[in-house]
Amino acid sequence: MNQLGKNPFHYMHFMLERISISRWVFVALLFFACGFVSGEKGDGVVITQSDFQALKAIKQDLIDSKGLLKSWNSTSNGACSGEWVGITCVKGEVVSIALPWKRLGGKISEKIGQLQSLRRLSLHDNFLTGPIPNSLGLLPNLRAVYLFNNQLLGSIPLSIGQSSGLQTLDLSNNKLNGTIPPNLSNSTRIYRLNLSFNSISGSIPGSLTQSPSLTLLSLQYNNLSGPVPDSWGGNGGKVYKLQILTLDHNKLNGFIPATLGNISGITQLDFSQNNFTGDIPNSFSSLPNLTYFNVSYNNLSGIVPSRLSEKFNSSSFVGNFQLCGYSSSSPCPSSPPQISPSPSPEVLTNSQRKHRKLNTKDIILIAAGALLLVLFLLCCFLLFCLIRRRAKKAKNGKKEGQVEKAVSASGGEVESGGEVGGKLVHFDGPFVFAADDLLCATAEIMGKSTYGTIYKATLEDGNQVAVKRLREKVAKGQKEFETEVVALGKIRHPNVLALRAYYLGPKGEKLLVFDYMPNGSLASFLHARGPETIVNWPTRMNIAMSITRGLCYLHNDENIIHGNLTSSNVLLDEQKNPKISDVGLSRLMTSAANANVIATAGTQGYRAPELSKLKNANTKTDIYSLGVIILELLTGKSPGEPTTDGVDLPQWVASIVKEEWTNEVFDVELMRDDAFNSGDELLNTLKLALHCVDPSPSARPEAQQVLQQLEEIKPEMAAVSGDDGAKAGGGD
Ligand SMILES: *[C@@H]1O[C@H](CO)[C@@H](O)[C@H](O)[C@H]1NC(C)=O
Ligand SMILES: *[C@@H]1O[C@H](CO)[C@@H](O)[C@H](O)[C@H]1NC(C)=O
Ligand SMILES: *[C@@H]1O[C@H](CO)[C@@H](O)[C@H](O)[C@H]1NC(C)=O
Ligand SMILES: *[C@@H]1O[C@H](CO)[C@@H](O)[C@H](O)[C@H]1NC(C)=O
Ligand SMILES: *[C@@H]1O[C@H](CO)[C@@H](O)[C@H](O)[C@H]1NC(C)=O
Ligand SMILES: *[C@@H]1O[C@H](CO)[C@@H](O)[C@H](O)[C@H]1NC(C)=O
Helix, strand or coil: CHHHHHCHHHHHHHHHHHHHHHHHHHHHHHHCCCCCCCCCCCCCCCCCHHHHHHHHHHHHHEECCCCCCCCCCCCHHHCCCCCCCCEEEECCEEEEEECCCCCCEECCCHHHHHCCCCCEEECCCCCCCCCCCHHHHHCCCCCEEECCCCCCCCECCHHHHHCCCCCEEECCCCCCECCCCHHHHHCCCCCEEECCCCCCCCCCCHHHHHCCCCCEEECCCCCCEEECCCCCCCCCCCCCCCCEEECCCCEEEEECCHHHHHCCCCCEEECCCCEEEECCCHHHHHCCCCCEEECCCCEEEEECCHHHHHHCCHHHCCCCCEEECCCCCCCCCCCCCCCCCCCCHHHHHHHHHHHHHCCHHHHHHHHHHHHHHHHHHHHHHHHHHHHHHHHHHHHHHHHHHHHHHHHHHHCCCEEECHHHCCEEEECCCCCCCCHHHHHCCEEEEEEEECCEEEEEEECCCCCEEEEEEECCCCECCHHHHHHHHHHHCCCCECCECCEEEEEECCCCCEEEEEECCCCCEHHHHHHCCCCCCCCCHHHHHHHHHHHHHHHHHHHHCCCCCCCCCCHHHEEECCCCCEEECCCCHHHHECHHHHHHHHHHHHHCCCCCHHHHCCCCCCHHHHHHHHHHHHHHHHHCCCCCCCCCCCCCHHHHHHHHHHCCCHHHHCCHHHHHCCHHHHHHHHHHHHHHHHHHCCCCHHHCCCHHHHHHHHHHHCHHHHHHHHHHHHHHHHHC
16 A cells, blocks of 8 residues: 555556545445445434434443544534544434444443434444443344444343344453343344353353354353254254354363254364363264364364364364374274264264174174164154154144245345345355445445446455445446356456455445455556565566466456456455456446447557457457566566657567667566576566567467466476465365
8 A cells, every 4th residue: 555655656546536536425325324435424414313312322421531532512413414423324313333443431321222223333442341231132223233342241131132133243352241142043134143252151042053144153262051052054054154153262061063064164163172072073074164173172082083183183182081083192092983874973982992892692682682673763763754744744834934934034145235225145255244244344445447446345353355346337237247247256266356245236336345455456566666675586477477377267267358457457465476356347347338448458558459440359369468467577667658759568678679688678676686597587488478469469379378388487486386376276
């Protein structure tokens, strides 16, 4: 970000964007109840008397030592006009209070229950004490409550569970005691429940294990006791969304619930530092997405299922004196583990221990016993079937209705924005958020393009995402749009920016959610850095090679033409690995908008010359753009900047090479120290880049060939980054 300021051109660009925000905000507020752009949250309607009185009472109970609530003064007109810090209104009623990190003390007034339209309360990271107001739970529209990192006392009010629209409740890191209200999971929408780091006691209510929407459940560091109900995921488990379950550092006992093994989306399980007994359920072996597992410091016994001991190291299992088989220092006493699929591993281990003492007589006795047992079980089974059939006949109609409801409540990946009336669809990815989280996120403009505006949005849980708000009228109609966007959401490659979700607003507004790349674009990385920041040759080569890999994947595996590949459309992650962005966006746009993009790409110096006649981009025009980017990396010059004699970057490079002053084209930085070692690499890369920008499309190589040649130029990098790519691809 600070790099942006160093280049006057970028700074000006930035200011221009700032200036145009004000007009944009006006439009945005008509759509988004929570604003979406920080700072401007008023809706111009005078606040209702009842809400105004409530806010005054709330302020009175808070201790505002830093005077950050000064704007909450007695002129009521200001409350909903955007003047009162942290307040968002719709039609003169408060829908959101957001005052995190404001060093507020005091307590939360019961009068908050007067704010009948309140949907979001975010007061995390303050010094609030006192109880959570009971009236909060009675608010009919409450969606999200973020009160973590305070010093709240008392128990969680029973009323909280009654707000049937509640989506997020984060009360972690307070001083709460009492028990977990059993009706907390009454909401069919609740997806995040975090009560960790408190002093909550009692047992875990069975109802929590039945919620189909619950995705994150954190109860760690409390005083919970008793067994954990073993009824997770109802029947089937597949439609249940649970991903993260952390129960560590409590006093829970009994068995580790085996039914968790039915919920295939689970990624994290932490049971450590409790008093669990029995075996680790074999069902956990088949959890395909499990990336974190910890059962250390319990009282577990038996053999660790081999899949788990292969995937997780001993620190996940230590501190269980009778648990074995997870490392070479914990060998199992008797013969090899897991001879056959056993319904109860505990029985298996016991019988194994006795196995050696058996003689023929015993075996005959056991066989006879087993036969009797089988016959007995068969009788039971028949009887059970008979009873069940009768029961089913009696209850049939009702039961079917229930099943249907459960399925639609969990609704695949779709979540609707309720009042807002929008629709949020998630693809795979690390983020969990609801439409409101997105629309209420603090957003900062990062850039603008023909397709729309890009924001960096910080969600309430601290995660950051990049949000592209597509311009009105440039996108296709909803149906066509959705077909295309779903296909784009499946594209996964380490060098292509992943589309994680999309949002369709009630008035047709469209948001795309991507991974946020902290290092910004390649353009700003190269051209808007201080003189002290040096980008060495291996870094540049890695960038060139990785972009080529991404493009190769797009052309060959996805059959996608990028059409607008520029250094501004290549973003860098923490390790400065490039990710191609704006992939396939042209498919979401009307053809008029696309023609516009082609026109502007030309002005930026990445456009193949033949595109002035052609209407559509193709693989060869992409290769031309790739060649320009490689030239940009080699020369350190921006293709967008006009040169003195009016030629573009490829022409300039070609003219200098022709006059055999080749070393003059390279960025001086590259010539400083590594020149001797990398001279050939630079030259060969330059030749390849010039080949890519050949005026004749048919003379240009394919992406695959470019990659091959780059790998020949720097073979050591081919191996290393190839490995990285495979790893990142696998983990994605
Ligand atoms: C009330 O707050 C507004 C907004 O911060 C400020 O402009 C105004 O001067 C304040 N009025 C009083 C009486 O403090
Ligand atoms: C729950 O809250 C704690 C403390 O605030 C935090 O460390 C943890 O990551 C949260 N859990 C989830 C799943 O977000
Ligand atoms: C763990 O449970 C056992 C009984 O299963 C009990 O005897 C023991 O005191 C418990 N330990 C702790 C630390 O709660
Ligand atoms: C471990 O569990 C057994 C019962 O399974 C119990 O007898 C024993 O006291 C427990 N040990 C500890 C240290 O809690
Ligand atoms: C076990 O793996 C975790 C990460 O999964 C790592 O942080 C830790 O250092 C490893 N511990 C040992 C003893 O190898
Ligand atoms: C498992 O939990 C224990 C105790 O809570 C912790 O010390 C250990 O580092 C954890 N292991 C992993 C792999 O995180």
